[in-house]
Amino acid sequence: MPLLGLCELMAVLALGGVQWPLAPTRAAAEECEPLVAREGDLYVLGLFRVCNTEPDSFDLQLYVLAQAFRFAVQHSSPDGAGSLGYKLVTYCEQPPGCSEKILAEMDRAHREGAQTIVTIFYAGTEPARSLFVNVLQVEINLSQIRIRRSTLKMNFRGALPSILGLLKAFQWNVVGFIHQYELEFGDVIAGLELSDRGEICIAFTEQSVFDGRKLINKISSSKSNVTLVMDESALYYMSRAGQEENRTTEKHIIHCCYGVTFGLAGLEYKVFQGMWSLHQRPRLVPGFLDYLLDTNTHRSANATVGYLFRKVCHQCTANPSSENPCRNFNNPMPVNIRAARLSHHEPDVCLGAPAINMCHLCLDRLAYLDVIFSMDLFMQKLARAIEQLSQNYPPSQPQNSSDFNREQVEQFLIENYSPLLPVNPNPFEVFYWNVTDDGEVTLPQLDVDVERAASNSYDPVARTVGLRGGGAIRILPSHCSRGCGQGEVQKVHPDLPQHCCYACEVCSPGTYSNGSALESCWSCPQDEWSHGGQVSCWKKAAVYLFWYEPTSVMLIMLTLVGMALTASVTALYVKHIDTPIGKAAGGPIFYCHMASLMGSFASVFLFVGEPTGWKCKLRRPAFGVSFTLCLASILAKCVRILAAFATPVGRPTKLQTSLYLIVLGVLPALQCIICFLWLLLDPPGVRRSYPRKADYLIIECFNETGIGFSFSIGYLCALACCCLTAAIKTHSLPKIFSDSQGISLMMVTFFAVWLSVMPALESGKERMVDMVAVMSILLSSYSGLAFLFFQRCYVMLFRPHHNTTEWIKKTTYAYCQKVASKANLSIQLEPSTATTDMSA
Numbered sequence: 001m002p003l004l005g006l007c008e009l010m011a012v013l014a015l016g017g018v019q020w021p022l023a024p025t026r027a028a029a030e031e032c033e034p035l036v037a038r039e040g041d042l043y044v045l046g047l048f049r050v051c052n053t054e055p056d057s058f059d060l061q062l063y064v065l066a067q068a069f070r071f072a073v074q075h076s077s078p079d080g081a082g083s084l085g086y087k088l089v090t091y092c093e094q095p096p097g098c099s100e101k102i103l104a105e106m107d108r109a110h111r112e113g114a115q116t117i118v119t120i121f122y123a124g125t126e127p128a129r130s131l132f133v134n135v136l137q138v139e140i141n142l143s144q145i146r147i148r149r150s151t152l153k154m155n156f157r158g159a160l161p162s163i164l165g166l167l168k169a170f171q172w173n174v175v176g177f178i179h180q181y182e183l184e185f186g187d188v189i190a191g192l193e194l195s196d197r198g199e200i201c202i203a204f205t206e207q208s209v210f211d212g213r214k215l216i217n218k219i220s221s222s223k224s225n226v227t228l229v230m231d232e233s234a235l236y237y238m239s240r241a242g243q244e245e246n247r248t249t250e251k252h253i254i255h256c257c258y259g260v261t262f263g264l265a266g267l268e269y270k271v272f273q274g275m276w277s278l279h280q281r282p283r284l285v286p287g288f289l290d291y292l293l294d295t296n297t298h299r300s301a302n303a304t305v306g307y308l309f310r311k312v313c314h315q316c317t318a319n320p321s322s323e324n325p326c327r328n329f330n331n332p333m334p335v336n337i338r339a340a341r342l343s344h345h346e347p348d349v350c351l352g353a354p355a356i357n358m359c360h361l362c363l364d365r366l367a368y369l370d371v372i373f374s375m376d377l378f379m380q381k382l383a384r385a386i387e388q389l390s391q392n393y394p395p396s397q398p399q400n401s402s403d404f405n406r407e408q409v410e411q412f413l414i415e416n417y418s419p420l421l422p423v424n425p426n427p428f429e430v431f432y433w434n435v436t437d438d439g440e441v442t443l444p445q446l447d448v449d450v451e452r453a454a455s456n457s458y459d460p461v462a463r464t465v466g467l468r469g470g471g472a473i474r475i476l477p478s479h480c481s482r483g484c485g486q487g488e489v490q491k492v493h494p495d496l497p498q499h500c501c502y503a504c505e506v507c508s509p510g511t512y513s514n515g516s517a518l519e520s521c522w523s524c525p526q527d528e529w530s531h532g533g534q535v536s537c538w539k540k541a542a543v544y545l546f547w548y549e550p551t552s553v554m555l556i557m558l559t560l561v562g563m564a565l566t567a568s569v570t571a572l573y574v575k576h577i578d579t580p581i582g583k584a585a586g587g588p589i590f591y592c593h594m595a596s597l598m599g600s601f602a603s604v605f606l607f608v609g610e611p612t613g614w615k616c617k618l619r620r621p622a623f624g625v626s627f628t629l630c631l632a633s634i635l636a637k638c639v640r641i642l643a644a645f646a647t648p649v650g651r652p653t654k655l656q657t658s659l660y661l662i663v664l665g666v667l668p669a670l671q672c673i674i675c676f677l678w679l680l681l682d683p684p685g686v687r688r689s690y691p692r693k694a695d696y697l698i699i700e701c702f703n704e705t706g707i708g709f710s711f712s713i714g715y716l717c718a719l720a721c722c723c724l725t726a727a728i729k730t731h732s733l734p735k736i737f738s739d740s741q742g743i744s745l746m747m748v749t750f751f752a753v754w755l756s757v758m759p760a761l762e763s764g765k766e767r768m769v770d771m772v773a774v775m776s777i778l779l780s781s782y783s784g785l786a787f788l789f790f791q792r793c794y795v796m797l798f799r800p801h802h803n804t805t806e807w808i809k810k811t812t813y814a815y816c817q818k819v820a821s822k823a824n825l826s827i828q829l830e831p832s833t834a835t836t837d838m839s840a
Contacts, residue, residue: 032098036070036302040085042118042386044073044379045106049124050305051092051337058092058308058335060359061366062124064292066090067301068372069121071291076376077383084118084383091125092305092337119382121375159257160191162278162428163228164199165453166254171460172478174496176227177205178215178234185230188257192228201480201500209234212241219249223496225478226252252476254278257428274473275433276446281426282370289367293360308335313359316350370424427451432473444469487533489513489521506533510693527688529695540690540697545608545770552608555774559604562781566601569789570594576796580808585792586637592664593633593788599626600781607770616684616701621675623777624712628671630784631719634743635667636660638726645733671715678708700769705761713754720747742787749783 048066050059066088077084087106091099109115167173179189196202203224206215209231215238219227229235235255242248256278291297298306312333357363430446444467448455457466463475480501484490490502507513511521512530524530524537545552573590576582603626606619640660682703689698727743757776761769795802 032095032101033093033303035093035102036088036090036300038070038073038085040077040083042083042116043085043087044069044119044121044382045117046070046086046088047103047120047122047125048088048090050090051308051335052124053096053337056335056337058312058333059124060309060312060333060362061369063090063305063309064363064366064369065123065372066305067292067297068285068288068369068375071285071288072372072376072379075287076379077386084379084386088302090302090305092302092308094304094337118386158280158428159188159278162450163188163192163254163256164195165450166278166430166448167200167226168453169448169450169455170458170465170475172226173200174203174224174226174478174480174501175200176203176219176222176224177230178207178209178218178227179205179230180207180209180233188230197500201497203497210237212237212239213245216241216245216247216249219251219253220247222251224251225476226254229253229255230257250274250476252276252478277431277433277443278428278450279431280370280424280428282368283373283424283426284368285373285376288372288376289364292363292367293357304337308337310355311335313357313363314355315358316355432467444471446473484513484515484517486515486535487513488515489517489519490515491519508532509695512537526690527697531695540695542610542688542699543696544610544699545774547609551771555604555771555778556608558778559601562601562778562785563598566594566597566785569785569793572793572796576803579796579803580805581792581796581803586640586660589633589637589640589660589664592629592636593784596626596629596633597781597785599623600630600777600784602626604774604777607774611686611699611701613686616686616704617679619701620684620704620709620773621679621712624675624716625668625671627716627780627784628719629668630781631716631723632664632667634723634739634746634784634788635719635726636664637739638723638730638743639663641730641733641738642726667719671712674708674711674715678706678712682706682708713758717751717754720750723747739788742791745787746783749787750780753779 046066046069048062048069050063050066051057052059070086070088073084073086089099089102093099093102106115106117110117167175177192179185192200192202203222204218206218208214210233212234215234232255235253253275254277255275257280298309300306301309312335428450430448430450431443432446434442434444436442446455447457447466447468455465457464457472458475459465463477464472465475466472480493480496481490481504484502484504487507488504489507491505493501493503507517507521507530509532510529511523512534513521514535527540528537529540530537545555547553547556570591573582573585600623603619603622606615606622609615637660643657643659684701684703684706687700687702689700691698723743724747727740727747729740730738731740732738733740753776757772760772801807
């Protein structure tokens with residue numbers, strides 16, 4: 001018995017845009033063939049345009065969907081209260097016009113409540129708007145089932161990650177994008193647009209999918225070798241334009257995500273040689289494949305449609321020249337429908353052997369259409385909803401479709417049986433369109449796991465990937481640097497999309513980047529440095545005379561040796577202080593000389609190690625004052641000797657006896673004044689200099705060779721000249737009293753050293769300046785020690801008989817005789833124990 005409010009519920013199965021007339025045509029005078037039907041309390045109506053006219057053709061795929069419709073109703077609703085029946089219209093009903101006549105009669109019975117239609121499935125056609133006007137709109141197509149498109153969206157969950165996984169598996173990130181915005185693809189399209197400038201770089205986006213020539217030109221001129229198409233219409237118009245212009249493209253076209261691969265039909269496949277399809281793995285309804293392959297299933301159909309199926313699929317011999325019913329999966333097969341009406345009562349007989357099922361392969365494939373699984377589950381939920389509604393809303397008489405509450409039924413169905421459509425949890429698979437020369441299409445599956453974004457057979461060097469079942473195909477590159485790595489700078493790519501592709505260059509030394517720098521790398525701070533391709537800078541190494549450097553160690557060793565020798569000479573003289581050589585050293589003059597040499601050697605330590613402010617202020621003045629004292633000691637001794645030998649017979653004057661002390665005190669004092677003014681008016685200081693494009697900085701003293709240093713070194717040169725003059729004056733005196741030869745050598749060494757290094761000291765800016773200065777100080781100090789004292793030390797140690805009073809008297813007597821002979825005088829030597837044997 002019909003139930004109140006149930007005729008409002010209606011489902012529509014949509015495949016294409018083919019429409020049938022708005023009003024039924026008048027049937028022929030003959031009686032119409034009976035429909036394939038099952039009785040029930042309520043009915044679902046299936047409209048499948050299996051047969052077409054102009055020209056006559058038989059659509060095998062729609063035939064399979066019609067059988068799936070029968071199977072779903074029969075297995076979802078057992079007989080009983082609220083059971084479902086069905087009526088199946090294939091448009092193969094004969095004579096012509098019967099299909100429209102039958103629909104008109106069903107509409108009248110539905111309005112009168114005699115046979116309530118609760119759901120309409122349709123494919124390949126569209127119900128006339130004058131029929132079943134007060135029915136809930138429910139649609140199903142070959143990708144998914146959708147209930148009132150404005151209420152529920154098709155579910156493409158997993159499509160976006162699968163697309164991105166496929167691109168990542170083959171290292172593609174530059175893609176074109178062709179789509180026409182639809183609600184079902186809203187999330188996928190939005191996700192891809194958000195991924196632009198992130199994971200991928202969209203080279204172009206095109207939404208005008210109806211201009212095939214424009215789309216082909218767009219793909220051909222694009223810098224991308226990969227184009228993602230999310231609209232079946234775009235493939236159709238591109239194929240038509242390509243066929244008209246005899247154009248093909250070698251670039252990869254990836255289609256997503258309508259149904260399964262053989263849901264795409266009516267294309268000139270040669271235009272898309274090498275196209276890929278991305279689809280979810282379909283689900284098989286248990287028992288349907290056996291049902292579909294059962295011969296009784298087809299014999300129980302409408303007489304004409306059953307005959308046409310057998311005519312197309314069951315052949316007595318496999319004739320290679322005949323049309324392959326499974327070619328390209330779902331192209332309609334040409335048939336003679338009117339002739340079928342006259343001959344479908346004839347038995348199907350093959351002489352000598354049973355008929356060959358030429359459609360076995362495509363039936364097996366078509367049974368896996370995921371929409372069949374969705375249809376079956378939807379029918380089960382519909383049957384349960386009707387059974388529950390029959391308990392909640394008891395029927396009332398009379399029943400009429402206008403009495404039904406459509407909104408109430410729809411809301412009940414969605415609230416209690418949602419999701420009405422099962423989400424396909426299976427992973428996406430990728431198929432390769434392999435087209436033969438005669439247009440045959442095979443769809444081998446690519447060996448790629450889009451969930452893991454990886455392929456076991458992908459060779460990134462040869463850029464090939466294997467096909468499951470054997471063989472391999474070549475993969476075109478479509479990659480650009482989406483973002484540069486650490487230590488690289490992003491520059492606009494001259495060819496690829498400039499809004500998101502970059503040409504990466506390694507940062508030069510002295511610059512750095514974390515990968516986000518544009519046009520140029522960031523310069524390191526002045527006191528930092530980086531090598532090429534670095535992500536950060538580090539502190540520059542400071543350069544100066546380190547204590548542990550080999551050069552510094554050598555200079556320090558020379559300094560310590562010099563100080564040790566100075567101390568040894570001092571100790572030796574102190575030990576022999578009562579000998580003639582010890583007495584001739586001059587007492588305080590000798591000690592001042594030793595102290596000055598010790599100070600000169602010690603000033604070297606101010607040049608080693610990291611320069612500081614007090615080091616820079618003291619090291620040059622320390623040497624200047626110390627060496628001034630050294631030169632003053634030499635000059636004081638010369639003055640004392642000259643005064644002694646130049647004094648007439650008698651007592652020397654007080655000035656003569658104290659002149660050397662004045663020299664010893666005044667001359668160093670003048671150098672102290674010069675250095676004080678230097679430090680007061682223009683003091684040296686410490687600074688850091690940064691050589692250009694160098695990974696180090698120099699810590700150095702500045703202003704050490706200015707006016708103050710010039711006065712200081714000039715004063716030393718003046719004293720050295722005075723010492724040299726005094727040495728010449730004392731050249732004729734006894735050697736025991738005169739050091740003229742040693743003084744001359746020392747002064748010559750001083751002038752040679754300092755005059756040669758002055759240009760280097762003035763122009764140098766690196767640590768070699770300090771090394772040159774230290775070597776100059778050491779040479780000057782060693783000359784003052786060696787030329788003046790080593791010969792006397794040798795006498796004291798190895799010629800002690802030359803260090804006696806008798807020997808001194810003898811040498812003095814010889815000197816006096818020489819002077820007397822020049823003055824025509826005679827001198828007699830007093831008796832002495834001294835010997836004249838020079839060899840003793």
